[in-house]
Amino acid sequence: MLARSVLLVVLLLGGCGTAAAPAPAPVGEPLRVMTWNVLTSRSDPADWAPVIAAHRPDVVGLQEICAAEVTGLAALLRARGLAYTAVPGPVVPTPDEDAAPVNAALRRPCADRGDVTYGLGVLSRLPVAAASTTLFAPDRRDEQRGYQRVDLGGLVVVNAHLGLNGTAGPQLRALAGVAAGEPGPVVVLGDLNRADVGPLGALTSVGSFPTSGAGAIDHVLVRGLGVVSAAAPEVSVSDHRPLVAELRR
Template sequence: MSAPPRPDAETTPIRGGRARRRFGPVRWAVALLLAAGAAGVTLPDLAGLDAHSPFAQIIAFRPLAVAVLAVFVVLGLLVTAFVRRFWPVPVLLALVALVGASLVLPRTTAEATPPPGGTPLKVLALNVYEGEADADSVAALIAAEQPDVVSIPESGARYESELAPLLEPLGYRTAASVGPWKPDVRGNTVAWAERLGDVQTRIGDDVQFPYIEATGGRLGELRFVAFHSVAPVPRSVGQWRSDLATVREWCAGEGPAVIAGDFNASFDHSVFREAVAGCGDAAAQTGNGLQGTWPTWAPQWLGPQIDHVLSTGGITAESFGTRAVPGTDHRAIVATLRVP
C-alpha cells in the first residue's frame, strides 16, 4: 500500500500568515484608538480643546495623567514580551507619554539664577476658602514669613475685619475689594507691611471677583495685584477665559507688576499660557512648577498648581514654597522675588 501524498509546501496555505494579515488592521485600530484616548486626556491643549469643558478640567491633571500613562506603557511592554503582536499599543502610548512629559518636566528645572542686585520682595498668597480659613493660623503664617505683600482670595470685608486686628500688631494694613454685604468668596483682600510706606489701593471690578491693586510707597510704580479667577466648571468656562484675559493686560503692560492669587489654571492650560506670555512664574523659575496647591486633602504631587505668583519687568524669583493652613482647601504659596 503506497503512502499518502505529501502536501506541497509551496501551495499549502500558511494559516499563521493569514491570521497575522487578518488581525493586523484590528490591532492597529485598537492601538490608534487607545492612543487617541490617551492624547485626549493628556494633550487636549495642543488642539485648543482645553478652552472648553470637559477638557478644561481634565488637563489640569496632566502631570498625573503622564505618570499613569507611563505605567500603562510599562505594562504594555510586559505584554509584548509574551505577545509580540501587541507592540503597537505600548509604542503609540509611549509617544503620547513622551510629548506630555516634554511639556511637564521643564517646570522641575530652575530657569536661571536671579541677577545680583535689586530689591527683595516677599510675596504670600492664600485662598482662604470662602473666608473659612483659620484667621489665627493665617496671622501666624504671616508673622513667621514676614512677607511684604499678601494676596488673600475669597476674602471680603467680613473676613478682613476678622484678620485685620490680628495683623495690625504685626505691622500690616489691609484692604478688601468687596464690602460686608457680599460673601467672602467674591472678594480679594490685600495686606501690606507698614514698612512699605504710603501704599495706595484700587479696586478693579471688570472681572467676576473684583481684584485689588496696591501701588505707591516703597512699591513705587510696581503694581501688586491680588487676583482670583472663577473656576472652569462647566457653566463658568467662558467667564474663566474672560478673567484670564484680564491677566494678559498686566503681563503685556509697560510698568512692572506682580500678580498673585488663585488663577484656577495651570501651565497645562493653553488659555493660561497665552494670558501670561509676558509674565514670569515664580514656581517655574525656581524649578518648583509641579508643587500642587489644591486640594489640600490630596498629596501635593497629585494636585495641580493653580495658585501663582506672576511678575513682569525683569522681576525674577529666587525662592518658592508652599505652606499648609487649617480651614482651606488651598496651600499658601510663598515666593521671594528680586525687583531690579
C-alpha cells in the same frame, strides 16, 4: 472687556499710626510675596495669622475672604509686631448681578446685611499709594469675579480670583493686559483656577506648585523682578496651601 472700576479707600486700622511706615525696598533688595485662598467659611483670621506671621511676607494677596476679616487679620498681625496695612477688595456686583442667586449666596460667608463684602484682600508692609477693585464682565456661568490693583510706589500688585466653568480664560487674558499696561515692576497674585496659565506676555511664573485638590491653580506671576525661590507649605486652616515666593528687584 472689563466692567466698572470701584476705587477703594485704603483702610488704616487703629494703632497703625503709632508704627513707622516701612520704606520701599531698594533696588536689589529681596521682596517676599504670598498668595492664599483662605476659604473663610472654614477658618477665621485667628487661624490665618500664625501662618502669615511664620513667613513674614511683604505683601499678601488673599482670596475668599470678607472685608472685615482683612482688617481684623491686619490687626492680629500688628499685635505680633508686623505692621501690615489692610486693603479690602470686596467683589461687589452691580444691583442686577447682586440679585442673581449665584451672587446672593455670597452674603452668607460674611454675614452681610447689605452689599456683598466677600472677595479679595491685600496686606502690605510697604506703603500703599493707591488701590482699586475692578470687576470682570458678568457671566451667568459663575459668581462675580474681579481683581485688585494696589500701587506700592513703583511696584504694582494685582490680586485676583478667576472664575470656573470656562470663564477663567478671558479673565486671565485681561489680567495680562493690565500687567502689560504698567510702566514698572508687576506682581500678579491669585487663585487663577487654572493649572496651566500659558504664555502671558512678559509675565513669568515663579513655578508650578500643587496648592489645592484641583492642582497648581494658585499662582505668582512677575514682570521686572527676579525669582529667587518659591514654595507651597502645607497648612490645615484652608483647602488651599499658600504660595510664597522670594523675589528680587
